[in-house]
Amino acid sequence: MNSLPIRWENITLGRVTPHVYPRYYRRKEGFAQLAAGHHFFIDEKHSWCEVFYERIDFGFWLVAMEIHVKSNNHYILEAKRHSPGLFSINFFSSAGRIGYLNNQDVHWADNQVVFSGPGTVTEIYAEKGKVLKCCRLIFTGSYLTGLSNTDNEGLGDRQTEATDDRLEHSPLFRVATRAEVFLQDRLFNILRYERKKYHYKSSIFSILFELTAFFLGSLWMRKVPPMYQ
Secondary structure, three states: OOOOOOOOEEEEEEEOOHHHHHHHHHOOOOEEEEEOOOEEEEEOOOEEEEEEEEEEEOOEEEEEEEEEEOOOEEEEEEEOOOOOOEEEEEEEEEEEEEEEEEOOEEEEEEEEEEEEOOOOEEEEEEOOOOEEEEEEEEEEHHHHHHHOOOOOOOHHHHHHHHOOHHHHHOOEEEOOOHHHHHHHHHHHHHHHHOOOOOOHHHHHHHHHHHHHHHHHHHHHHOOOOOOOO
């Protein structure tokens, strides 16, 4: 844990449903579209960002971003009212340190995995001059329940049973494994350079389901109910 150094730019990122991500970002300053709905750039005052977007399946989406940080940025990801109940596994990596807020303290690491659900607020700190990679796997509750081989109880009910009230409004953090960081790097290479190759879709599917399996498997190994450690 470290105290915060200098001045931070607070950047609020309201969550939107994945299928409207391109339309949401198109309204932002410095938007440049390459391929409709799949790949675009944003050049703003506080960051330059390359964004990739894919629908993997009904109820499962990918948003991958490589952010070149122009100032000391404090990203606040919070849900808008009346948004659908979406869950996400978020893989962050950087050559420099990344900060995350947990229980009012800022913790620092060079890579992190953050799980969030409806009602959670995620706060990430990225220092000026760093490059931050973020791979977001976004699921409906029913899709994620099926992947985790849980029963048919609702995610909200299981969350209430397995945790205290704070978890409903707090993200879950852990350090990413070396395998997860490797898979994320491989994913960015495929998205950026291999889009027109015949193995493009199958390679993406393989990596994303492997990343999901790593996350869910780590929770089972700790004998903690999936998604609610």
